[in-house]
Amino acid sequence: MDIKEELQEVFRDVFDEEGIVISNEMTASDIDEWDSLSHIQLIVAVEKKFKVKFQTAEIIKLQNVGEFIELLQKKLNK
Amino acid sequence: MTNNRINFFKEFFSSPDIYSKDGVELLSLSSKFLKCEAQYRSENINDLQIKKIAVLGSYTTSHLVYVLRLFLYKEKIAPDIYEGEFNSINMEILNDASVLYSFKPEILLLLTSDLDIKDYPPLFSTTEQINSWVDVKIAHYKNLWQRVAQKIEGCQILQSLFIIPTHRPLGNLEVNYIFSQTNCLNRLNMKMIEAKPSNVTFIDMDYLASYIGKKTWFDESNFFMSKQGFSYDAIGVVSHAISRIIATYAGRVQKCLVLDLDNTLWGGVIGDDGLEGINLDPNNAVGEAYLAFQETVKSLKNRGVILAVCSKNEEDAARVPFEKHTNMILKMDDIACFIANWNDKASNLKEIAKRLNIGIDSLVFFDDNPAERQLVRQFLREVEVIDVPSDPALYARAINEARCFEWAQLSSEDIIRSDTYIKDVKRAQLEQTTQDYDLYLRSLTMKARVINVGSAELARFTQLINKSNQFNLRTKRYTEAAIIQMMENAEEYALKCIEFEDKFGNYGIISSIILQRINDTAFIDTWVMSCRVLKRGIENAVLEAIFNTAKSWGSKWIVGEYLPTKKNNLVADLYKELGFAKQTKGEGQGEQKGTIYNIKPFSVEIKHFIEIIGQ
Numbered sequence A: 001m002d003i004k005e006e007l008q009e010v011f012r013d014v015f016d017e018e019g020i021v022i023s024n025e026m027t028a029s030d031i032d033e034w035d036s037l038s039h040i041q042l043i044v045a046v047e048k049k050f051k052v053k054f055q056t057a058e059i060i061k062l063q064n065v066g067e068f069i070e071l072l073q074k075k076l077n078k
Numbered sequence B: 001m002t003n004n005r006i007n008f009f010k011e012f013f014s015s016p017d018i019y020s021k022d023g024v025e026l027l028s029l030s031s032k033f034l035k036c037e038a039q040y041r042s043e044n045i046n047d048l049q050i051k052k053i054a055v056l057g058s059y060t061t062s063h064l065v066y067v068l069r070l071f072l073y074k075e076k077i078a079p080d081i082y083e084g085e086f087n088s089i090n091m092e093i094l095n096d097a098s099v100l101y102s103f104k105p106e107i108l109l110l111l112t113s114d115l116d117i118k119d120y121p122p123l124f125s126t127t128e129q130i131n132s133w134v135d136v137k138i139a140h141y142k143n144l145w146q147r148v149a150q151k152i153e154g155c156q157i158l159q160s161l162f163i164i165p166t167h168r169p170l171g172n173l174e175v176n177y178i179f180s181q182t183n184c185l186n187r188l189n190m191k192m193i194e195a196k197p198s199n200v201t202f203i204d205m206d207y208l209a210s211y212i213g214k215k216t217w218f219d220e221s222n223f224f225m226s227k228q229g230f231s232y233d234a235i236g237v238v239s240h241a242i243s244r245i246i247a248t249y250a251g252r253v254q255k256c257l258v259l260d261l262d263n264t265l266w267g268g269v270i271g272d273d274g275l276e277g278i279n280l281d282p283n284n285a286v287g288e289a290y291l292a293f294q295e296t297v298k299s300l301k302n303r304g305v306i307l308a309v310c311s312k313n314e315e316d317a318a319r320v321p322f323e324k325h326t327n328m329i330l331k332m333d334d335i336a337c338f339i340a341n342w343n344d345k346a347s348n349l350k351e352i353a354k355r356l357n358i359g360i361d362s363l364v365f366f367d368d369n370p371a372e373r374q375l376v377r378q379f380l381r382e383v384e385v386i387d388v389p390s391d392p393a394l395y396a397r398a399i400n401e402a403r404c405f406e407w408a409q410l411s412s413e414d415i416i417r418s419d420t421y422i423k424d425v426k427r428a429q430l431e432q433t434t435q436d437y438d439l440y441l442r443s444l445t446m447k448a449r450v451i452n453v454g455s456a457e458l459a460r461f462t463q464l465i466n467k468s469n470q471f472n473l474r475t476k477r478y479t480e481a482a483i484i485q486m487m488e489n490a491e492e493y494a495l496k497c498i499e500f501e502d503k504f505g506n507y508g509i510i511s512s513i514i515l516q517r518i519n520d521t522a523f524i525d526t527w528v529m530s531c532r533v534l535k536r537g538i539e540n541a542v543l544e545a546i547f548n549t550a551k552s553w554g555s556k557w558i559v560g561e562y563l564p565t566k567k568n569n570l571v572a573d574l575y576k577e578l579g580f581a582k583q584t585k586g587e588g589q590g591e592q593k594g595t596i597y598n599i600k601p602f603s604v605e606i607k608h609f610i611e612i613i614g615q
Helices: A003-014 A036-050 A056-061 A065-077 B002-013 B023-043 B062-074 B089-094 B099-103 B127-151 B171-176 B181-195 B205-212 B220-226 B232-249 B270-277 B285-302 B315-324 B345-356 B370-379 B392-401 B412-433 B437-443 B455-467 B480-487 B538-553 B574-578
Strands: B049-057 B077-086 B107-111 B156-160 B200-203 B256-259 B306-312 B335-341 B363-366 B446-452 B493-502 B505-518 B521-529 B557-562 B595-599 B610-613
Touching: A003 A036, A003 A065, A003 B023, A036 A065, A036 B023, A036 B062, A036 B220, A056 B220, B002 B023, B002 B062, B023 B062, B023 B232, B049 B062, B049 B089, B049 B099, B049 B232, B062 B077, B062 B232, B077 B089, B077 B099, B077 B232, B089 B099, B089 B127, B107 B232, B127 B156, B127 B181, B156 B232, B171 B181, B200 B232, B205 B232, B256 B285, B256 B345, B270 B315, B285 B306, B285 B392, B306 B345, B315 B335, B335 B345, B335 B412, B345 B363, B345 B370, B412 B455, B412 B505, B446 B538, B455 B480, B455 B493, B455 B505, B455 B521, B480 B493, B493 B521, B493 B538, B505 B538, B521 B538, B538 B557, B538 B574, B538 B610, B557 B574, B574 B595
Parallel strands: B049 B077, B049 B107, B107 B156, B156 B200, B256 B306, B256 B363, B306 B335, B446 B610, B521 B557
Antiparallel strands: B446 B493, B493 B505, B505 B521, B557 B595
16 A cells, blocks of 8 residues: 555544545645644544654645645655 | 444443543544434433533643543443633633533533743742742632632532643752742642632642653644644543543442452462462562552552452352461451352352442452453443453552542541441341341441531532432432532521441441422432441431421421432332322422322321431
8 A cells, every 4th residue: 555545544534534535636625524623633643654753844834635645755765 | 334333332332442542543433423422322311411511721622522522421421512712711711691601511621731820930939929929829710610609500610730841940950949830830739729619629630641651741743733732642541530530420439349369369379279379478579569459459448449359269268368368468357248159250249239239330340360351341331340461560550540439529438438338247147146127226226316417518418419329319419519509598408417327336427318498398309328228217217307307397298209210229119118198290390200209297107216316
């Protein structure tokens, strides 16, 4: 499974929606339940799943799912 | 799909799984549960108690509320929750028109933070200056507590005390100067405890933070982004602790620790290894671990937890270590009910509850054998089964972590209680040797004191009302705050309690009664009694006290109501047996409908063998 698919699983669990298919352009406005609170929940769930830790600045900079995947890739390659 | 979910959560709430989930898993579960909560609630409404809870915090509480909801359902509480805005404690309480006051919670959770404090005393402040700084803070909280008490009848406040932060401007010198932030907060916490009124219960957040480890507790990044007061790793432990405290206000109280023997209280098997062979050796690390566990158990007994033994053994062999092993810390006199036989443990636990006259759900089971634990979990879901680790060195920790014996308050009756249970056993032996029951009752030389409830009796009076499930006619629960309001309204309410003793000892206060004067009627709003004193004629003595109050009020009628619950079948016919007549017309007080009975004061003859002192 690649990063995108694994990330998609986390999305499906956090937003409790089996049908979610993530894309690079996707943003918080595309998912009803994606608010500031579930955002933090998402970040923590991703950190746990991929065993990484994001910095505060990295999290608040994220604009869309594509950037999220990029950031993850960068972290995992280190 | 929803039905699958409902079934999943049904299973989940009756298993201990919730305790081993991390923050991320708990959040994921709570968002799934939220979607089927309404259906779960309506399908299980007979099993659940509804509680109105308001949550106000100095930080964002949404995630905590999410997870707390799950833990409350685990305690069979269906919460109606009002959650205030971020940092809204003062706003909600000081504003008469706030949502808090229209919501009228039964429980108000106030989650404060040391970040509320911006004005620490300057360095080199004197004790006097620090005290006046503390006084200002205390006055602020006193004002908040009073306003809540005035505006919301019977509301119990649960408030977190301040956590000592890890940020220490003075480093190790913090602990060396009274004016350091650390010590100012310590002093403030202590003064808060001294100023605590009865409508407030503190939550020891600093303990919880230290228990988890403050390094893990604080998640600065998370705080800066979303103002969460603590990390996701802490959310389960905090919710667990708070849900246990709330559960005590719903009458869910565990009273009795049931212990296995072999490899639980000592190393080895007494039946095989014999007195010399079991390990209770203080010079052996494993033996020491068993002794330390016994020490922990003994300290629970000293605070009023009843101890019982449930072991697969020959009874004579099982008793030997208690009677003959010099290293044993627990003695036969510490054990209120001792069962050692070859029956299955589920049946034995039922027998223990029966003999001690307590509910099965007030038992906590501690057994090193996973098969026995599984059996009890399966057949007696009401019993709290502790996950016992395989290393006896961790037994004491396991019992602390389970947070079983959270009570709303402590009374001196609790402390003597575990001993009176042991006396009960001796009394039962006397009962067997005395043929004529009246003669037996006479021989007990019983005395009862009828007391008008005052501040000295308040804690125990309230505790009885909230803990009694079996001898409880209407199962209405009241907080201390609500009781105080009734005490102050002597025109309308009479609050009586009964203190009881016999030749075997003093039981303290064993019955609480609330009478309400409604026109020419004395209504028995509450009548609860400890089941340890059943069949002694105390019911008749209480009736006499009720007659006396009704007479002093000039009441023509005394009205009582029986509201059936799962647990109070014991008193289903109490009023009938005491000579009340069943009322065919009319309905009970409040929304639930029970069976109504009435009687005229002193219209029946009262017989008992109890000397009544004072009225």
